[in-house]
Amino acid sequence: xxxxxxxxxxxxxxxxxxxxxxxxxxxxxxxxxVPPLLWLGVVYLGAMLALLVQSFxxxxxxxxxxxxxxxxxxxxxxxxxxxxxxxxxxAAMAGAVTLASAVVAFPxxxxxxxxxxxxxxxxxxxxxMLPLWSSYLVRVYAWKLILAKxxxxxxxxxxxxxxxxxxxxxxxxxxxxxxxxxSYVGTFxxxxxxxxxxxxxxxxxxxxxxxxxxxxxxxDLGAPPHRTFRDVILPLAFPGVVAGSIFTFSLxxxxxxxxxxxxxxxxxxxxxxxxxxxxxxxxxxxxxFCVVPIVVMSIYLSxxxxxxxxxxx
Amino acid sequence: xxxxxxxxKVSLRYGRVVxxxxxxxxxxxxxxxxxxxxxxxxxxxxxxxxxxxxRPTEGEIELHDRPATAVAPYDxxxxxxxxxxxxxxxxxxxxxxxxxLMVKGVGRRxxxxxxxxxxxxxxxxxxxxxxxxxxxGGQRQRVALARALVNxxxxxxxxEPLGAxxxxxxxxxxxxxxxxxxxxxxxxxxxxxxxxxALSMSDRLAVFNRGRIEQVGTPRExxxxxxxxxxxxxxxDSNIVEQRDAGAASHARGWFSLRPEKVHLxxxxxxxxxxxxxxxxxxxxxxxxxxxxxxxVSLSDGRSMTAVxxxxxxxxxxxxxxxxxxxxxxxxxxxxxRLRDPEGA
Numbered sequence: 282x283x284x285x286x287x288x289x290x291x292x293x294x295x296x297x298x299x300x301x302x303x304x305x306x307x308x309x310x311x312x313x314x315v316p317p318l319l320w321l322g323v324v325y326l327g328a329m330l331a332l333l334v335q336s337f338x339x340x341x342x343x344x345x346x347x348x349x350x351x352x353x354x355x356x357x358x359x360x361x362x363x364x365x366x367x368x369x370x371x372a373a374m375a376g377a378v379t380l381a382s383a384v385v386a387f388p389x390x391x392x393x394x395x396x397x398x399x400x401x402x403x404x405x406x407x408x409x410m411l412p413l414w415s416s417y418l419v420r421v422y423a424w425k426l427i428l429a430k431x432x433x434x435x436x437x438x439x440x441x442x443x444x445x446x447x448x449x450x451x452x453x454x455x456x457x458x459x460x461x462x463x464s465y466v467g468t469f470x471x472x473x474x475x476x477x478x479x480x481x482x483x484x485x486x487x488x489x490x491x492x493x494x495x496x497x498x499x500x501d502l503g504a505p506p507h508r509t510f511r512d513v514i515l516p517l518a519f520p521g522v523v524a525g526s527i528f529t530f531s532l533x534x535x536x537x538x539x540x541x542x543x544x545x546x547x548x549x550x551x552x553x554x555x556x557x558x559x560x561x562x563x564x565x566x567x568x569x570f571c572v573v574p575i576v577v578m579s580i581y582l583s584x585x586x587x588x589x590x591x592x593x594x
Numbered sequence: 595x596x597x598x599x600x601x602x603k604v605s606l607r608y609g610r611v612v613x614x615x616x617x618x619x620x621x622x623x624x625x626x627x628x629x630x631x632x633x634x635x636x637x638x639x640x641x642x643x644x645x646x647x648x649r650p651t652e653g654e655i656e657l658h659d660r661p662a663t664a665v666a667p668y669d670x671x672x673x674x675x676x677x678x679x680x681x682x683x684x685x686x687x688x689x690x691x692x693x694x695l696m697v698k699g700v701g702r703r704x705x706x707x708x709x710x711x712x713x714x715x716x717x718x719x720x721x722x723x724x725x726x727x728x729x730x731g732g733q734r735q736r737v738a739l740a741r742a743l744v745n746x747x748x749x750x751x752x753x754e755p756l757g758a759x760x761x762x763x764x765x766x767x768x769x770x771x772x773x774x775x776x777x778x779x780x781x782x783x784x785x786x787x788x789x790x791x792a793l794s795m796s797d798r799l800a801v802f803n804r805g806r807i808e809q810v811g812t813p814r815e816x817x818x819x820x821x822x823x824x825x826x827x828x829x830x831d832s833n834i835v836e837q838r839d840a841g842a843a844s845h846a847r848g849w850f851s852l853r854p855e856k857v858h859l860x861x862x863x864x865x866x867x868x869x870x871x872x873x874x875x876x877x878x879x880x881x882x883x884x885x886x887x888x889x890x891v892s893l894s895d896g897r898s899m900t901a902v903x904x905x906x907x908x909x910x911x912x913x914x915x916x917x918x919x920x921x922x923x924x925x926x927x928x929x930x931x932r933l934r935d936p937e938g939a
Contacts, residue, residue, distance in 0.1 A: 492680065497647050497674075498676060499693070500646075500667040500668045501645055501668075501672070502668075502694035502745065503697050504693070512696075
């Protein structure tokens with residue numbers, strides 16, 4: 282007994298700490314949460330706030346200096362036809378990309394969640410994730426070659442005798458152009474390709490959570506497959522689609538590299554921000570443009586909530 | 595005789611795994627049919643084939659004497675109460691119950707009326723607006739039942755529907771289900787691994803083991819005349835007795851089932867009697883079950899036998915028998931039942 286006492290009398294530091302924390306669970310929580318909250322609060326929210334404040338400043342058109350008095354002049358500038366055009370073009374592209382991603386991603390996610398097992402599932406996961414491991418720039422430049430006038434798409438279309446169709450597509454006003462790589466169709470294609478994994482994974486995760494018995498129950502109650510899909514599978518997968526669309530929509534709204542490399546010379550939101558804060562040196566206008574995606578996303582999320590996207594969560 | 599469900603040489607295999615192996619079965623119209631077996635015995639596979647979720651690898655299934663093997667689940671006049679209830683989480687109780695009517699195109703008003711009747715029948719009036727997640731297990735079970743019955747199916751399948759309920763609720767639901775089946779006159783096919791439930795609820799039952807049917811019959815037939823060792827030991831408790839104990843009851847070699855409650859335990863040697871056998875042994879264990887007491891007795895040849903006696907209190911002859919005591923077991927030849935299996939225990 283006596284020999285055991287000294288060890289008990291001098292417990293190790295780790296023990297002291299762990300029992301101190303055991304008795305003060307709130308302290309433990311604080312220790313765990315303070316570093317990430319500082320990071321989020323100061324670095325991220327702080328930057329956002331600075332951005333927001335900047336957007337209420339304006340620029341002196343003669344001197345090019347920033348006037349640090351609060352004004353709505355910069356926001357008024359957003360409403361100029363040329364700027365409004367950019368906002369609408371970007372939002373329309375983001376909407377189209379989101380819709381197309383959802384349509385393409387759903388069958389893939391469905392197959393991964395409900396049919397693929399073991400090896401097939403691993404292969405699918407790899408196939409979906411693999412592009413994310415390679416440089417985004419490289420992939421976009423690869424697409425430039427694929428979609429170029431001398432590229433493989435045009436070549437394949439010609440070999441198959443489909444060049445008429447390709448020309449017809451490119452001759453459509455607005456979305457067409459002299460080649461796929463310099464048209465909106467090209468920009469759209471690459472956007473869908475690049476963001477697709479962000480849509481597939483949440484849809485797959487949502488479908489994975491739907492038990493087989495619920496799908497059986499629908500058939501059992503007399504619903505043919507298309508009704509089961511519409512009334513049971515789709516509503517239950519909807520939160521996943523919305524989660525994915527938040528990625529595809531907001532990423533498209535903010536991206537400035539893809540439209541720079543592939544597409545017509547008409548600008549997208551991200552490019553304008555890039556130009557305004559860089560070469561043009563108009564930080565307030567760049568900041569005001571940055572607020573646009575935030576507002577658009579807020580509207581988008583509140584509409585999604587209204588549609589019941591988060592009910593099944 | 596009109597059969598609601600008929601299996602003809604039905605086998606179901608998943609790759610190398612044999613779930614059902616050449617099943618022949620006829621379930622009569624309007625009966626409460628129990629499917630009893632341990633897990634993995636093929637009973638749920640059997641239900642899934644009737645519902646149409648799976649296709650047999652071999653053999654044919656008929657529903658009401660019409661071939662149904664190629665009929666899709668949504669075209670079958672069969673509804674299921676799932677083991678996990680499988681309620682639609684994005685719909686409220688009313689929408690869940692009305693789902694079958696909705697997909698069949700029943701109008702809103704007629705639907706409301708029938709859903710209302712169903713909710714009343716399962717005593718869930720006023721809960722129509724709740725989500726499944728806001729209900730208790732027993733309530734969910736009732737919703738699942740209402741959702742299946744609202745379609746007025748000719749056959750209702752129940753896959754261990756009471757498994758998740760606590761004992762009191764389970765006993766109450768057993769009585770209610772039985773009463774419901776009598777009122778509606780629908781064929782109920784009930785899967786369970788609980789032999790007590792199967793015996794007390796079924797008109798007839800099938801005992802499944804390893805993808806095969808061991809025996810089909812009324813609860814009394816199966817209990818009193820088990821045809822295999824498995825049936826004898828899975829349904830109730832049984833002593834499997836070798837031919838040499840069977841005495842005059844047997845002419846051929848074989849094995850016999852002897853129910854423990856038919857084994858009489860006494861402290862003194864019983865009087866010799868031409869119709870019975872008596873052996874001596876030592877009590878190894880006494881298990882008190884309240885209404886009855888179960889004695890495990892080791893015989894001189896190393897085997898053990900079980901005897902069950904009612905808890906007769908002060909009237910009991912052997913009430914204070916404990917482990918280590920020497921006792922006599924005796925039973926009558928007519929209580930031995932010959933088993934079909936060639937091999938022994």
